[in-house]
Amino acid sequence: MARVLTPRAEDFPRWYQDLIAKAKLADNGPVRGTMVIRPAGYAIWERMQAEMDARIKAAGAENAYFPLFIPESYLKREAEHVEGFSPELAVVTHGGGKQLAEPVVVRPTSETVIGEFMAKWIDSYRDLPLLLNQWANVVRWELRPRIFLRTSEFLWQEGHTAHATREDARAYARRILHEAYEDLMVNVLGIPVVVGLKTARERFAGATATYTCEGMMGDGKALQLGTSHELGQNFAKAFDISYSSAEGGREHAWTTSWGTSTRMLGGLIMCHGDDNGLRVPPKLAPVQAYVMVVKDGDGVSQAAAKLCDALRDAGVRVALDDRTDTAFGRRAVDAELRGYPVRVEVGPRDLAAGNAVVVRRTDGSKAPTPVADVVGAVLAALEADQRALHDQALEFRRSRTVEVSTLAEAIEASATGWARVPWSAVGVEGEAEANGQGVTVRCLVRADGSVPDSEDEPDLVAILARAY
Amino acid sequence: MARVLTPRAEDFPRWYQDLIAKAKLADNGPVRGTMVIRPAGYAIWERMQAEMDARIKAAGAENAYFPLFIPESYLKREAEHVEGFSPELAVVTHGGGKQLAEPVVVRPTSETVIGEFMAKWIDSYRDLPLLLNQWANVVRWELRPRIFLRTSEFLWQEGHTAHATREDARAYARRILHEAYEDLMVNVLGIPVVVGLKTARERFAGATATYTCEGMMGDGKALQLGTSHELGQNFAKAFDISYSSAEGGREHAWTTSWGTSTRMLGGLIMCHGDDNGLRVPPKLAPVQAYVMVVKDGDGVSQAAAKLCDALRDAGVRVALDDRTDTAFGRRAVDAELRGYPVRVEVGPRDLAAGNAVVVRRTDGSKAPTPVADVVGAVLAALEADQRALHDQALEFRRSRTVEVSTLAEAIEASATGWARVPWSAVGVEGEAEANGQGVTVRCLVRADGSVPDSEDEPDLVAILARAY
Numbered sequence A, B: 001m002a003r004v005l006t007p008r009a010e011d012f013p014r015w016y017q018d019l020i021a022k023a024k025l026a027d028n029g030p031v032r033g034t035m036v037i038r039p040a041g042y043a044i045w046e047r048m049q050a051e052m053d054a055r056i057k058a059a060g061a062e063n064a065y066f067p068l069f070i071p072e073s074y075l076k077r078e079a080e081h082v083e084g085f086s087p088e089l090a091v092v093t094h095g096g097g098k099q100l101a102e103p104v105v106v107r108p109t110s111e112t113v114i115g116e117f118m119a120k121w122i123d124s125y126r127d128l129p130l131l132l133n134q135w136a137n138v139v140r141w142e143l144r145p146r147i148f149l150r151t152s153e154f155l156w157q158e159g160h161t162a163h164a165t166r167e168d169a170r171a172y173a174r175r176i177l178h179e180a181y182e183d184l185m186v187n188v189l190g191i192p193v194v195v196g197l198k199t200a201r202e203r204f205a206g207a208t209a210t211y212t213c214e215g216m217m218g219d220g221k222a223l224q225l226g227t228s229h230e231l232g233q234n235f236a237k238a239f240d241i242s243y244s245s246a247e248g249g250r251e252h253a254w255t256t257s258w259g260t261s262t263r264m265l266g267g268l269i270m271c272h273g274d275d276n277g278l279r280v281p282p283k284l285a286p287v288q289a290y291v292m293v294v295k296d297g298d299g300v301s302q303a304a305a306k307l308c309d310a311l312r313d314a315g316v317r318v319a320l321d322d323r324t325d326t327a328f329g330r331r332a333v334d335a336e337l338r339g340y341p342v343r344v345e346v347g348p349r350d351l352a353a354g355n356a357v358v359v360r361r362t363d364g365s366k367a368p369t370p371v372a373d374v375v376g377a378v379l380a381a382l383e384a385d386q387r388a389l390h391d392q393a394l395e396f397r398r399s400r401t402v403e404v405s406t407l408a409e410a411i412e413a414s415a416t417g418w419a420r421v422p423w424s425a426v427g428v429e430g431e432a433e434a435n436g437q438g439v440t441v442r443c444l445v446r447a448d449g450s451v452p453d454s455e456d457e458p459d460l461v462a463i464l465a466r467a468y
Helices: A012-022 A039-058 A079-088 A111-121 A166-187 A234-239 A263-272 A300-313 A328-338 A348-352 A371-399 A407-413 A427-436 B012-022 B039-058 B079-088 B111-121 B166-187 B234-239 B263-272 B300-313 B328-338 B348-352 B371-399 B407-413 B427-436
Strands: A026-028 A035-037 A069-071 A090-095 A098-106 A130-139 A153-163 A194-197 A209-216 A222-230 A242-244 A250-252 A254-261 A289-293 A318-321 A342-346 A355-360 A366-370 A401-403 A418-422 A440-445 A461-465 B026-028 B035-037 B069-071 B090-095 B098-106 B130-139 B153-163 B194-197 B209-216 B222-230 B242-244 B250-252 B254-261 B289-293 B318-321 B342-346 B355-360 B366-370 B401-403 B418-422 B440-445 B461-465
Touching: A012 A263, A035 A039, A035 A153, A039 A130, A039 A153, A039 A166, A039 A263, A079 A234, A111 A130, A111 A153, A111 A234, A111 A254, A130 B130, A153 A166, A166 A194, A166 A209, A166 A222, A166 A254, A209 A263, A209 A371, A209 A440, A209 A461, A222 A263, A222 A440, A234 A254, A254 A263, A263 A371, A289 A300, A289 A328, A300 A318, A300 A342, A300 A348, A300 A371, A328 A342, A342 A348, A342 A371, A348 A355, A355 A371, A366 A371, A371 A401, A407 A418, A407 A427, A407 A461, A427 A440, B012 B263, B035 B039, B035 B153, B039 B130, B039 B153, B039 B166, B039 B263, B079 B234, B111 B130, B111 B153, B111 B234, B111 B254, B153 B166, B166 B194, B166 B209, B166 B222, B166 B254, B209 B263, B209 B371, B209 B440, B209 B461, B222 B263, B222 B440, B234 B254, B254 B263, B263 B371, B289 B300, B289 B328, B300 B318, B300 B342, B300 B348, B300 B371, B328 B342, B342 B348, B342 B371, B348 B355, B355 B371, B366 B371, B371 B401, B407 B418, B407 B427, B407 B461, B427 B440
Parallel strands: A289 A318, A289 A342, A401 A418, B289 B318, B289 B342, B401 B418
Antiparallel strands: A026 A035, A069 A098, A090 A098, A090 B090, A130 A153, A153 A254, A194 A209, A194 A440, A209 A222, A222 A254, A242 A250, A342 A355, A355 A366, A418 A461, A440 A461, B026 B035, B069 B098, B090 B098, B130 B153, B153 B254, B194 B209, B194 B440, B209 B222, B222 B254, B242 B250, B342 B355, B355 B366, B418 B461, B440 B461
């Protein structure tokens, strides 16, 4: 077979770009750093949204929508926040044919405007917790854009909550981290993320604690796939989000925010993709079984259509490809590129023997299968390959993670993967030194793998890596 | 009961604002003309989206996402389009801390940027039709904003398609008009829209034909709830969207676009709302049955929870209100404001007699109902009230529509409702005269109610009204 993509081992970034273009997932937009998400990419995003939205709602948050435009003055109210975002802002100076009296910024994130409304809506402790989420586009001007990973505009969900106590806020930030983010990433996206605490240097601008889900990509680098923040009372004080307590006093609330974005599409590609294209985990896949008419012949189209119906009846998401005016080989290459978990190839020769061929994207296996058994074979393949993709990724992560005891070893190990090193051997100075060499502390975890409350806890493990 | 809202008859616009504020549907945003859609309003929008999205997909279109920012030069390529939108544009002049070399506009609609990509993606007739849709925010600077009806930023879906022939484009624009828009509005929103053709004066900037769905609001005015446009070859020529035909020649495509927005929320309120608040048609309602614990007592909470489970098992969307620390009267007023189709009130006294009270929002009726019969009663009420709301609106529209034969009569009739008048009695000059008095031609229909192809057809009926 002719080479379709630059092999990963030859040039990983080029492979990534090739794959996005050839699988028709996305294009660069006309304004630098923006992207066009094409139907094949957007369908995956819609499935991510649906799965995430269900988890967020199960955690009790409600969706709302806040404006794209934020008065510049709002961002300035929280000192760290404005400092963190100022260099990335897009500013609207003209509207309706006139220069605006006050320029407005295009939201880079919505803590400030949502803080303003939380302050209006919260009066008493009965109004807490206030659990909000929104699906929206945000803009952060990017100097070195890369599709899905860093774009000037991206799509995301951002949750914003207010609570009566620090403990409640912390519990909720962690609930989303584990029950929504980690669960989605591990069990649907099949990405075995490590969940931990960011160091102070890596925190969100304005947060008192940032938790993260980190995935290992196919080149051994790390990708931050989602973060959940405790904001302490920083935004509550800046926007006067306060409530009268049951005891009658007036208290500032404790807030959180948390977000995941179209960056997850980049993570999916770089975690599961191979030299033939994307591999989409079955639970996520918009099309789980791709039924192909190999070429026309006695009853072939009818058999393919019947298989589609039977698969659909069994709850499988199906698409039919009967474009026999396009060469089968080319269609098969496209199907590999798109990463449909299972292909069912229906052709005259196999059909004459009562068979269709079930091809699994995960391992490339091809099994002639009696037509009556195809549904069962597809269901078994979907089940097995959801697990297989996760397990392959986990095995890869393990094979590329080393335990070391010094900063120098950790920085060296970051050339090919992740290093686990005692945080006490790194510290704030070691972190700055690593950063100078392009290596970051991705997160801190406890020895048992659980998420610490503070970087000051003893016996923490730091995970160091190069990252996107 | 104390008056909750300004009565509609006293001050309709004030009633509308009151309702939105007190039902907590939305707030004004901090930047003039923007809005915050609160959870109660957004939940209705999500249901509209889900129903619309299913219809759009059933019509074969795929979702995609195009950038928020468009180079100013793109808009200038189609003369009527730029003229139509220039006064409403928001312009970004600074990004990433620097002045931009070319200012970018925030999309007021995406014909231009999508045209650019259609040109890249379409090569041969095999690539047609190309059927795209996106859910997005758009910005049109508004001098006299009104929540949901005219806001500087709003949420919508915009469909964009390219076809090989004018006939295909026309058929598709009309398919969306009827199968997606009219069907959703009539059968889910319960708004008996009139579907017709816009006059040349009222067309979308750059279209060759604009079709519309017009609803009558509770004050007799018209609201345009959705439009579908034939764009001819205007954008295809401006962006060079062309294809090689089966015969081997190079042809320009024929394109369409079509959109519906959060404006439908305004239409819903003004079509079905009454002096006690919103009334949401059952098929649309995020909460169809609102089960209220009147006050605590022997087994009351348990009975209410059991009813919730039984209703949920029967496929009803349910919410439980057991906030017995808030006065029941106040909660009932809030439930009326929110417009839940059915309330199920569970209190100690009724329950002692084996009953719960089923309250229908549509007509305010209250029926003590044996607990075992509540599910059946709720299902019957939901079914009946979906129809009842539609029929009431249709009856209202009929009662406020008059058949007249002259322009003067039509303008006079527009003070209280709609006028149907022969288009031949209006014409282009009459239309300008009507416009001067705040009356517009909402659309043209054939005598049999069907949608004309052109305003030059004989025997057309013009519908004149004041409009939002």
